[in-house]
Amino acid sequence: MTQLALVIDLNVCVGCSACVTSCKEWNTSGSAGPLVDERPYGADPTGTFFNRVQTFEVGEFPATETVHFPKSCLHCEDPPCVPVCPTGASYKRKEDGIVLVDYDKCIGCKYCSWACPYGAREIDEKQKVMKKCTLCVDRIYDKNLAEIDRKPACVKACPTSARLFGDIHDPESVVSIAIRENGGYALMPEWGTHPANHYLPRRKTNLKIHEDELERADNPLKKDGKLPKPSKNEPSLDDISSW
């Protein structure tokens, strides 16, 4: 069985929010849209987004890490948001594991959002239905798009390619390999939701310097350190003593 997912590499994510607005842009004009913006030019502008980037500071100065953390629906393999939905509007697709909301069935009771531990669902305050990341289901199968474009909008946009997309049930997919090889992990594993989306941790490259690397025979100082010989005519002890 296929389970499509995103893998987000925190090792390279610079928190640029390209994934945030490209997602908004694609989805607001696509089948998931329009996505409302309230008070767009007024106080406390707010709207529906499927993906947001947050920032956390880890540790204390000077040993601080700044972590940029994009989050959208994790397309859980055992999604608690689905069974609680009274209308069947929330569903998980058998064919690819994508969790979706059927807007025409949704009554806007918000119950599913209570059942998502990750805060991945947002009600559209205008259309009054629950919305969330669709994994760009309207892109990835669209035969009208060129092959390379059949990817989620955020994945295509991400300048650091921190967002990988694929089937985590296929051990040879880019996402499975990335999870396997880079210590990919799931969020809040304690709830047994088995998020399909995974995150890759920061990895550090250090340089170890060995003492002998600093003192080597090919050191140019050995050439340059030599000063020119003084002229023979310059005064010396020879001029005043014969011992």
Next chain:
Amino acid sequence: MNPAFSVIFLTTLIGAGQGLFLALFTEQSYAVFHLLPRQGGGFYAAGSLIALVLLAAGLAASFFHLGHPERAWRAASQWRTSWLSREVIALPAFMGVVFCYAVAHWLDMNWVIATLPGGAVVDFTVLLGAVGTILAFVLFGCTGMIYACLRFLREWNSPLTVINFILLGGASGFILAAFYASVAAPELSSFFGAWAIILVLLGLAGRGASLIRNRRLRPKSTMQTAIGVKHPKIVQKTQGSMGGSFNTREFFHGKDAAFLKLVRPGFLLAAFIAPLGLLGLSLSSPATLGLAFLFNYVGLIAERWYFFAEANHPQNLYYQTIG
């Protein structure tokens, strides 16, 4: 969570309605076994009607919670998995039975169904009452389970949630029944009143237990599991939306800790202590009993507000700081 008044009214109103119905049928059961004098059909009919009004008001309130009330009928479809769907079925079913119960009493449809060994006569209204009772408990169960089944809302995820829905709804229904009786059948008000005291005490114990339990809860999700970084000190700096979002509106009550500290004794006082005092004062004065119900109901609104406010959703870990 951010308490929604539609849901507060829904749960408290139908709770009182269910309680009132249970009270009426308790009395009828006593009467069946000749432990109390049997009342005329009008007493039950009018009482059930009051219950029905409460249930209907609750149902109406719930519609305000929906983005698309016109599609509410769809909510009945997922009874296999969704407690909310089950509630959506149980509530009208219960209302239907209560309605029938009222009509049966009104029209004296006392067709005998069976006679029990002790000579107790089970008539049609008793049968309806028994079905109604089962449905009342089913409905309590569904309503409670809507909250109790959310395993990461740990304040709710406990049998106490269901038990308290039953006890608090029952208590308010019995107080209301006592008040009703003090007007319609004064000889019964002390019966309902006594039960009400018991239920209020049980409710206080149950709610007290959940308060104590919740105070001891240690969050299972932490900043560390939320973002998967293992360091004791993680502080959020931005959440990606400075004007707020659904996540900041739906899951935070927006009041400070001091307010919460005030609500807790407030609702304990109003929903439990004051009614107990008033019931202790008199089990027959309509004024006192009316006041007791009023206190209790207002107290329950506060209790329900607190019930929501106290629940700390793990998603909140991601929405700590605007920056």
Next chain:
Amino acid sequence: MGIFLKTKFKDRMSSIPLHDPTAPQEKCEIRKTTCYMCACRCGIRVHLKDGNVRYIDGNPDHPLNQGVICAKGSSGIMKQYSPARLTKPLKRKPGTERGAGEYEEIEWEEVFSTLSERLGRIRSTDPKKFALFTGRDQMQALTGLFARQFGTPNYAAHGGFCSVNMAAGMIYTIGGSFWEFGGPDLERAKLFVMIGTAEDHHSNPLKIALSKFKREGGRFISINPVRTGYSAIADEWVPIRPGTDGALFLALIHEIIALGLYDRDFLVRYTNAGQLVNLDAEHDEVGMFVRTEVPEEEGCYDPQNKLWWDRNTDKPVITHSEGADPYLFGEFKLADGTPVKPSFQLLQERVEEYTPEWASGITGIPAETIRRLAHEMGITARDQKIELPIAWTDSWGKEHDSVTGNPVAFHAMRGLAAHSNGFQTIRAMSILMSILGTIDRPGGFRHKAPFPRPIPPCARTPNTPLAVKPDHPLDGLPLGWPADPDDLFVDEKGEPVRIDKGFSWEYPLSVHGLMHNVITNAWKGDPYPIDMLLIFMANMAWNSTMNAVEVRNMMTDKNENGEYKIPFIAVCDAFHSEMTAFADIILPDTTYLERYDVMSMLDRPISEFDGPVDSVRIPVLPPTGDCRPFQEVLIELGTRLRLPAFVTREGKRKYRDYPDFIVNFETEPGSGIGFLSGWRGKAGEKFMRGEPNPKQWEMYAQNDCVHHYELPRSYQCMRNWNKGYLDWSQRNRITRYSEPILIHLYSEVLQKFRLAAQGKGITRKPPQRHAKRVEEFFDPLPFFYEPLETQMSDKGKFPLSAVTQRPMAMYHSWDSQNAWLRQIHAHNHLYVNASTAKFYGVEDGDWIWVESQWGKVRCMARHSEAVEPGTVWTWNAIGKAAGAWNLSPDANESQKGFLLNHLISEELP
């Protein structure tokens, strides 16, 4: 409880959805153009449905962004449909005051007649009374041409506020710089040191490269008082006190020289390290390189007539003599007794006292960290050498079998450039990069065409007020690169000719002009009052001004006669900005989706390391309302004013419109050099140089709006001294000279100014009041001094430094009208190190006042562990003036946001 409470989800899968999320999308028309949500200029595809923009994504075939796009680029739709757009020419309502923002709509004809009448009068009396200043635009080739043709010296763009120290410091040292003209080769680097960079002009490409670099195991160190954005993913964050990087670099140089970790071969051959400096204090030429008589070639720019002291023969020889190997250290006497030292010896003496311990006290970085950084740089450069099997020939005719490189790359931006000691700091950084041997080599710094250029580049401003003549073009370029005091644009008394005092003794190397001075100086009438200020794409009432409050007052200030001190202000903007409120006339510009534009080799093209690239914008939408591209406005004005470049000899219109101008304009008749380098020649068969091609736009359109010329591999590196490349570049008229561009570890240019200040030499001398300052700061070797504003402020009273950063999701002050981006940054906070905040009793979220000697501003504080304790910072230009940008009066930007520019000044305390 478990069983009782668990609702197990059992494979309950989808029924047929009512709302089919995969229903085929409406078909869109796709057009390609170039993004201008920022200066990076990525290729985009605009998806249109019924003439409306539906979606904008990155063009996968574009060399710059390779298909990716950023947060701003993806929000282009909301810019296009922003309610803050200007759609009709506006005139200040008669009887209303400037700044009140009351306007009435007018027609373009009135705009043109008003402007050409006024400009015509100015031009035929005193052209310098017209000042044209532009902001973050990318058409300086045209605006500069217009100013020059008009005859005014008073022209500059954002550069003077922005990159001037970076450009000047590096170009005067290595003949190229970061920003648009060069960058780190992260493809091959092993160690990457990023200093004072938040976002960048190279936004997406840098992100692409950084991620690849990290994934391939490169080590990334960020030196910055703040850890956000790029620094977040650094392997090591080195917090530094603002304005002290110079000290760090000097200590690194100290340590690298002391341990012999410098690349000797590189220094010898490609820098002036071995050249002998005259140390005869009595000599007029003291501090200059000793020169010998060699037959000077025609057109030779930097004659190869300096000396080395040869180790083999122990004699002075002409540099690069066959078989010679110079001493880099030592002290020698020429035959005539002149004491000389190799410049590297002088550098070593200079950094002698700049020990890591010394720098530690200044920068706040532990001395052992500084040492380790030096070792990491030196060892990586020395031991991880790259060798590519590419044969090339150097300028002295020596053939090399391979191109080698030292994989240590640097990148630096405003964090260095924007401090008043930035020039010397950037000199120090360039020298550090040079002694590590990383200039235009694989894995190090790489140039982008049209750089490298001679040091300094050949462009010069006039050096006399006589160059400004009524009804004549300016005799020279309005901006340039002085090589000595004789190149300054001053009068016989040594006083400035330009309104911003650029290229005067006050600001001698102000290579981009000083846009932030213009309003203050015009208001003061110092050096003279002007009649008309034309502002294009600059928010000089807010972001590109220091001391914003005062500057806003100056624009509304009147003289005794009740006339505005700056009589006429015209503003061309696309939005209701803070600036438009002060305009007497507003010219509504198009957006980037509505106009033609060129990113020309004459300005700042999008070149890659591997060769020149220029690009264009082609409109995908018609102009909104009555707005009109500023390019068209300039061509129309130029034509009406009969500026020679825009009319025929008979005074007739030469160009139909801007696209026609771009195709047909040549720098001189028949020069074959125009704005675009691609598809020149009658049939588009030539590039760089060739006759106008009437189909040039179509060809750009068919090629992703880009012309990318990939140099032969042997021309892609070592370009300062690459004979093949330099000859190619000369043949293609990218440069006039093909002489090698030796790195100026020791800067003679600076020494010439110093000599003038000391009264030596034959060049012009500064007025007395400037002599001391020029003598002190024009040091041919880098030195450290505290930023001037720090030196002059009371540290007891103002103990903290405040800096700004660009948020990746906002461009300057442009994007508050963008409904999506402003949800990400609706207002700004002041970030304060938690321990500093506690010390001052500031809680997280408190409202506080921040004060400098120039002013104070109220803001909300946030605690942070990712900022050095002596620094506070905020996002730049998020705070807005109430009423601007068509935001509601209660918008967060004006109610909660703030602008740090209220706390700075263009003048010293």
